[in-house]
Amino acid sequence: MGAEGIPAKISSERRRLWRTFLRNRAAVVGLVLAILVTILSVAAPLFTSHDPLAQDARSRLQPPDQTHLLGRDTFGRDLFARVLFAGRISLLVGVCSVLLGGVIGSTLGLVAGYTGGKIENVIMRFVDTMMAFPSLLLGLLVLAVLGPGLFKMILAIGLMLSPAFARVMHGSALSLKKREFVEGARSVGAGPARIVALHILPNVMGEVVVLGSLWTASAIRIEANLSFIGLGVSPPTPTWGNMIRDGTPHLLNAPFLSVFPGLAILVAVLAFNLLGDGLRDVLDPHLREY
């Protein structure tokens, strides 16, 4: 077999997918927005010289002006700097919780789908029950018991998202395990762990990436909800949710306190939703939802 021939083939396949992606205008907008949000928050110190935690009691609730682009909050802290730095928490929670939920959920789903029988029954009944409940309420309950904190937030949201991954992966494993290449692997003596890891997993990665992107959007939205309620990362660390929470008592005299962080949430969530939709069209047209 020509060893050089294979990479060339893969790269041309990649290029084809990439071209399909670029043709989808909404997806490109999503990708650009997602990159923009990431750069703005990860490299926040490059875009603002203000300290997000520095207080200045004399200029509290000062409206936006030239030096403080988005105004100042109840402690006189620069709102623009806070919005940028808050993005770090949201993105971190979004990405990490999806990784966690994706790994747990996909493993459960693939194992259930491939092994079948009693194990499948137990796992999938559990998944169904979890999915019958609004994820936001479940996250609230878990966080209320765990207490606030960044790591606990990631854990709670990751656990909430895992049933959704499990359900989709279960379906994929069910249909893949009947295919010839899996039967072929089994007939030459490959064990279940090897088949799931080497033969089934590579075939569901497309779906995992699509789900991951869409659920990152949800995770950011859920994080905002939880920290709005006061269960997120503790102050003074800014998050978009807790900034809006601090702003709501001042809706009459300083609405910008709540409006700007909310816009940031909207842009970030929209970016990952658009990106996920676009990826779905590229990687798996069959996955289009009803």
Next chain:
Amino acid sequence: MLKYVAQRLILSIPVFLGVATIVFLVVRVIPGDPAVASLGDYASKEAVDALRQRMGLNESLPVQYVRFLGSLVQGDLGKSMITGSSIRDEIMHALPYTLELTVLAIIIGTLLGIPVGVYTAIRRNRMADYIGRILSLTGLSVPAFYLGILLILLLAIQFRWLPAVGGGGMDDLKENVSHLILPALTLGLVMTASVARLSRSAMLNVLRQDYVRTARAKGLKERVVHLRHALRSALIPIVSVTGIWAVSLIGDSVTVEVVFARPGLGKMMVGAIMQRDYTALQSIMVVYTGFVVVINLMIDLIYGWVDPRIRH
């Protein structure tokens, strides 16, 4: 149909028990001691022990579980760990505010979402479709509590049309309704976005089918083809996703109640979380579970009505 209804009713019991069990387990199995959490890290060992005793946490898990189920069956939701008052009374007081909010929001979301979805599917790739898609994607991305804040700024503060916060009481109908409109609109619009999006793709899926082409070929009016032939079968997936979004709306109702300071279940629950009142938290969650089970039951029944195949 009657047999189908009875069957669904019986099937919803294990779902309720399952979810109630998850609530029970989360409060107990997750590391961390509710007694320590509610008294604070510096509480004396005696105080913690006394509270554990009072909460029944010293019993073994199965014993606690049987007690939990026993009091559920009797409709006993326990006493608040903070005030000592009956949680059931407090819930009964808060429940109407949450019920009227979620019911009206689901009505708004369905009555607005399905027609918008069907219309944009018919006008695919025209102006109305693009606008509808952009709006529904925005609606999918905006957190409900933020939309609530924007509506307060616009309709309550800028135009002064409606009151921004409070529940309006349960006795004065006019006050009650005027306080209900904004929060219900908030939740309803969020639901509209998702329902419209999914109705659109369900409808598009059906419009591609052969029997729709046959209907057109017969010379039927477009209107008849869309409404009588296409929509009827598109309704089946639409009903099921509407149900999913109605359930997720329950989660959003919590933050919306907080934004609008409505004295409902969500606000009561957030209060219980802040005061670390685990007994109240667990009971409120069980009531929410009831909500979810009832919505799922209703969806199943509507499902059976829309699609006769399911009944048999």
